[in-house]
Structure formats: C-alpha cells, structure tokens
Amino acid sequence: MISAYTGTQVREAEQPLLAAGLGDVLMQRAAHGLANAVITELRARGHRLYGSRVVVLAGKGNNGGDGLYAGAFLAARGMRTTAVLTGGAAHPAALAAFRRAGGRAEKLDGAAQDGLAAEAARADVVIDAILGTGATGGLRGDAAGLVEAVSRDLAGADRGGFVVACDLPSGVNADTGEAAEPVLRADLTVTFGAAKAGLLADPGADYAGRVAVVPIGIEEHLPGPALRRLEPTDLGRILPHPARRAHKYSRGVLGIVAGSTQYPGAAVLACRGALAAGVGMVRYLGPPAVADLVRQACPEVVCSDGTVADNRVQAWLVGSGMGPGDHEQLARAADAIASGLPVVADAGALPALPSRLDPHVVLTPHAGELAALLTRLEGRDDARFGDRDAVEAATLDAARKAATLTGATVLLKGPATLVAAPEGTVFSQADGTPWLATAGSGDVLAGVIGALLAQAGPGVWLSRSLGISGGGHWTVLAALGASLHGLAGTAASDARSGGPVTAGAIADAIPQTWGKVSMLSNSGASKRNSHSQPLR
Numbered sequence: 001m002i003s004a005y006t007g008t009q010v011r012e013a014e015q016p017l018l019a020a021g022l023g024d025v026l027m028q029r030a031a032h033g034l035a036n037a038v039i040t041e042l043r044a045r046g047h048r049l050y051g052s053r054v055v056v057l058a059g060k061g062n063n064g065g066d067g068l069y070a071g072a073f074l075a076a077r078g079m080r081t082t083a084v085l086t087g088g089a090a091h092p093a094a095l096a097a098f099r100r101a102g103g104r105a106e107k108l109d110g111a112a113q114d115g116l117a118a119e120a121a122r123a124d125v126v127i128d129a130i131l132g133t134g135a136t137g138g139l140r141g142d143a144a145g146l147v148e149a150v151s152r153d154l155a156g157a158d159r160g161g162f163v164v165a166c167d168l169p170s171g172v173n174a175d176t177g178e179a180a181e182p183v184l185r186a187d188l189t190v191t192f193g194a195a196k197a198g199l200l201a202d203p204g205a206d207y208a209g210r211v212a213v214v215p216i217g218i219e220e221h222l223p224g225p226a227l228r229r230l231e232p233t234d235l236g237r238i239l240p241h242p243a244r245r246a247h248k249y250s251r252g253v254l255g256i257v258a259g260s261t262q263y264p265g266a267a268v269l270a271c272r273g274a275l276a277a278g279v280g281m282v283r284y285l286g287p288p289a290v291a292d293l294v295r296q297a298c299p300e301v302v303c304s305d306g307t308v309a310d311n312r313v314q315a316w317l318v319g320s321g322m323g324p325g326d327h328e329q330l331a332r333a334a335d336a337i338a339s340g341l342p343v344v345a346d347a348g349a350l351p352a353l354p355s356r357l358d359p360h361v362v363l364t365p366h367a368g369e370l371a372a373l374l375t376r377l378e379g380r381d382d383a384r385f386g387d388r389d390a391v392e393a394a395t396l397d398a399a400r401k402a403a404t405l406t407g408a409t410v411l412l413k414g415p416a417t418l419v420a421a422p423e424g425t426v427f428s429q430a431d432g433t434p435w436l437a438t439a440g441s442g443d444v445l446a447g448v449i450g451a452l453l454a455q456a457g458p459g460v461w462l463s464r465s466l467g468i469s470g471g472g473h474w475t476v477l478a479a480l481g482a483s484l485h486g487l488a489g490t491a492a493s494d495a496r497s498g499g500p501v502t503a504g505a506i507a508d509a510i511p512q513t514w515g516k517v518s519m520l521s522n523s524g525a526s527k528r529n530s531h532s533q534p535l536r
C-alpha cells in the first residue's frame with residue numbers, strides 16, 4: 001500500500017532530524033535521489049549523459065536548494081547545466097556547490113525571461129525546483145511569467161525535453177492537490193521522504209505525472225497517512241475467496257435495482273460487473289421489459305418482481321440507469337437504503353438520497369453528480385462546488401466534504417478515483433486508462449463494488465491488517481472495487497494493443513484480473529490451493 005501525507009505531516013517528521021543538525025544531510029539525500037532519477041530517465045530515453053542539457057528552475061527556499069544540489073551532481077557527470085534563479089536569491093550553500101561543479105547560474109528578470117524560457121524548452125531536462133512544501137499560494141511575478149513561457153515553448157517544440165518536478169510541481173498544493181496556475185506539467189515528480197497527498201489527487205496528480213519517492217530517513221517519524229492507495233499485491237491479500245464448503249448464499253447475494261425503459265443497458269452492465277466480481281447470486285428488480293433484457297444477456301441473474309423486503313440479499317446496488325421519473329424504481333432504491341444493509345447508491349439514486357446516511361452506504365458519483373449533490377446539501381448560495389469544474393479543481397476536498405455532510409462513504413470517479421469516509425480515511429486509486437471513460441463503465445464499477453459488499457458479510461477480511469477499522473472498512477471495499485475495475489480496463493485495452501475498450505469488455509476482463517492479482521500474493525496462492533490439496 002502506498003501511504004501519502006500532507007506537507008505539514010512531512011515537515012513535522014523532518015523536525016527531529018533538523019533538530020539533530022541533519023538538515024544538510026536530508027537535503028543531500030533528496031538531491032542525490034533527484035539526480036539519480038534524472039539520470040535513469042535520460043538513459044531510458046536513449047540520451048548520453050555527457051553533454052546533455054539540464055535547466056534547473058530554482059526558487060530561493062530549500063526546494064530550490066534541492067534543485068541546485070541535484071544540478072551540481074549532474075554537472076559533475078558532464079552535463080551542461082544552467083540554473084535560473086527565480087526568486088532573486090538562492091540557497092547559498094547549494095548555489096556555491098552548483099557553481100563549483102561547473103554550473104552556470106542566471107538571475108531571472110523580465111528582460112531575460114523569454115531567452116531563458118526558450119533555453120529551458122530546448123533542454124533535455126527541465127527541473128522545476130521553484131516551490132515545494134513551504135509555498136503559500138501559487139507562483140507570482142517573474143517566476144509565474146517564466147513558467148507560462150516555458151509551458152508555451154514546450155508545447156510548441158518539435159521534440160521537447162522532459163520535465164521533472166522537485167518534491168512537487170510548483171503551484172500544486174501538497175495537501176489537497178489543488179493547482180494555482182500557472183503550473184509546469186511534469187513527466188515525473190521525485191518527492192522526498194514520502195508521497196504527498198496532493199500528488200495522488202487531481203488536478204495535482206495530472207500535473208505530477210509519474211511519482212517516485214526518495215527515502216530520506218524521516219519514515220519512522222511519520223504519523224498515520226492522510227491518504228492511501230492499494231497496490232495490486234494488496235488486492236491479492238484482501239479479495240475474498242470461497243471456502244471449500246461455500247454455497248451460493250454463503251458467498252453473498254447482491255440485489256440490483258437499476259435500469260429503466262430509457263436506459264435498460266445500465267441494468268445489464270451492472271449485472272455483468274457483479275457476476276464477474278465473484279458474487280454468489282444476483283437478484284434483479286426492475287421493469288418487466290428490462291428484466292427480459294437482463295435474462296437474455298445474463299441468464300445467471302434471478303429476476304424478481306417482488307419488493308425489496310421480499311428479497312433476501314446481503315447488499316444492494318441501486319440507481320444505475322435510473323432517472324427522476326422512474327418512481328417505482330426510486331421507491332425500491334429508498335427501501336434498499338433504509339434496509340440497513342450495505343448499499344451502493346449510483347447515478348439516478350443520488351438526487352433522491354435522504355440527508356443523513358451511514359458509512360455502509362457507498363455513493364459513486366462522477367464530478368458532475370457530486371457537484372449536484374453538494375449543491376443540494378449546502379444550498380445553492382453557499383455551494384463552493386457548484387459545478388463539475390469546481391469539483392475537478394479540488395477533488396480531494398470535494399469528496400471529503402460530501403462524506404462529512406452525508407455520513408456516507410463517497411467514491412468520486414475520475415482518472416484518480418477517490419474514496420472518502422466520514423471518519424477521515426481516504427483512498428486514491430489510479431489503475432485505469434482514459435479508455436475507461438466510456439458509456440456504461442460506471443455501471444460495471446457499481447456492479448463490482450456491490451458484489452464486494454455482498455461478499456464482505458460481517459467479516460472485515462484484512463482491512464484491519466491495513467490499519468483500518470470501523471467506518472473506514474467500507475472505503476477499503478470501494479477502493480478494492482475501483483482498483484479491480486481500473487486494472488481490468490487496462491488489461492482489456494492491453495489485450496487490444498492499447499486500443500479502446502467497451503464497458504462490457506471491462507466486465508469480461510475482471511475474472512482474469514482477479515486471478516492475476518491473487519497470484520501476486522502468497523496468501524492468495526494458498527487460498528487458491530486450499531481446495532486442491534493432495535489426498536493423504
């Protein structure tokens with residue numbers, strides 16, 4: 001599992017080492033890790049190190065110091081290295097080391113801006129070391145003008161170099177991932193001590209590119225993480241596996257209230273997602289014409305025309321493919337939410353939610369749906385998140401706010417899908433590909449999460465082993481579903497040589513993805529073998 005922290009948490013963890021006089025040692029470790037990452041990336045792109053051109057954009061604080069020390073390492077390896085001092089001053093010891101190693105330093109002023117920006121855009125590597133965790137707000141003045149000019153020149157260049165952010169892209173908020181424009185978009189962010197939460201939530205994640213963590217010795221001083229990310233090996237450990245004496249009811253039954261005469265396909269796709277994700281049985285409740293379609297597409301599904309109370313299930317999925325006029329379906333959704341069982345509330349169920357929920361209700365909005373939900377809860381005049389753009393500009397805050405206001409577990413879909421619990425646990429999963437942004441993909445996701453809730457039963461599997469208990473348990477299940485869905489979408493695209501996928505193809509890829517991640521963990525392997533021991 002990847003753990004990520006706020007800037008403040010990381011800075012507090014540095015304190016004992018700074019108090020012991022190890023500030024320069026920490027900076028050297030950070031700079032060394034940054035320089036090594038640059039060298040690895042240059043080699044991977046087929047560049048010779050000697051003579052490669054490096055431009056360091058260096059601010060006046062410690063972030064600039066890291067960049068200048070890294071520049072000194074690279075200059076010592078024979079690279080042509082220029083530093084642009086964006087804040088008038090620079091970390092004195094780092095600047096001296098940079099100059100000693102043969103680096104050239106230029107002060108940024110208005111007149112020099114265009115020439116320096118063009119030089120940066122022609123370089124093989126640009127290191128963004130203007131602002132780190134000590135920043136207040138975004139870039140200002142000449143530094144902002146320089147970053148705008150470099151971004152513009154890089155976009156227009158035939159063959160630009162790559163951009164490496166030092167600790168975080170300057171202008172990205174380390175805690176929330178909000179970005180104060182202009183921000184130089186990085187290919188790689190080399191971050192120190194631990195991942196920062198803002199690098200794993202959009203739009204920060206979008207600016208950060210790939211994220212690499214350089215350990216600097218503060219790890220034992222870090223508190224509990226602000227944000228977590230499951231990795232494929234974690235999935236293998238926490239996915240359920242049927243016991244030898246399992247039967248379909250003990251494996252979990254999911255009730256699905258989804259689809260309408262206008263959107264019948266959503267019901268089919270939700271059922272396909274659920275069936276692919278290991279549930280013992282799916283019961284479908286909906287209009288007869290939709291039920292006919294479900295039966296044809298998925299003969300495994302048991303269709304029922306009874307009420308929610310008539311159908312014994314372990315969890316419900318409600319709302320996919322339903323609209324405000326589907327009164328009968330909405331009444332069933334309300335009954336399911338009132339049942340006290342775990343529920344996934346998707347799409348059409350979101351506008352009709354009661355105002356107070358519990359963490360076992362998992363809401364699955366996309367940014368537009370979350371904006372509508374928050375506007376309804378906060379009142380139109382007070383709404384900070386009045387539209388999709390506002391949610392996309394601050395995804396972490398928006399998801400957290402919705403969890404706090406509703407009391408539910410909130411899963412905000414996107415390139416980095418966030419799952420927030422009212423008690424503060426947050427996961428960020430980014431296992432997918434942009435090809436997942438296809439109609440019906442969210443219905444499959446809802447089915448997958450519903451299936452996991454139905455299988456969870458009263459047990460909490462291994463979420464306690466992840467250090468999570470209580471209401472946070474539901475975030476683990478939802479993050480597990482998001483990760484499985486993302487990995488399956490990626491696998492489906494890979495099987496098409498990186499080409500497009502349909503929602504149905506995502507569902508079809510889930511069982512194999514499940515099998516593969518189970519193989520990644522030893523416990524997964526022993527679980528699989530548990531029913532095929534040799535006879536004694």
Ligand SMILES: NC(=O)C1=CN([C@@H]2O[C@H](COP(=O)(O)OP(=O)(O)OC[C@H]3O[C@@H](n4cnc5c(N)ncnc54)[C@H](OP(=O)(O)O)[C@@H]3O)[C@@H](O)[C@H]2O)[C@@H](O)CC1
Binds near residue numbers: 028030062064166192
């Ligand atoms: N602690 C350590 O030993 C270690 C720290 N490490 C590294 O240090 C980084 C944190 O360094 P930091 O605390 O010096 O802050 P930093 O991010 O460089 O920015 C502050 C400077 O920028 C200025 N400034 C602020 N906002 C601004 C704005 N909007 N626009 C323009 N300027 C602005 C502000 O000036 P002021 O506004 O106060 O005049 C101040 O000079 C961290 O990210 C990591 O890289 C690692 O080496 C490990 C060891």
Ligand SMILES: Nc1ncnc2c1ncn2[C@@H]1O[C@H](COP(=O)(O)OP(=O)(O)O)[C@@H](O)[C@H]1O
Binds near residue numbers: 415417443
């Ligand atoms: N750019 C993207 N990169 C990766 N995954 C994405 C991207 N955009 C959307 N997704 C994922 O695709 C799914 C889309 O769901 P949703 O918006 O509900 O679609 P629909 O309503 O058409 O089913 C979500 O799982 C979301 O996380």
Ligand SMILES: [K+]
Binds near residue numbers: 132166
């Ligand atoms: K930076």
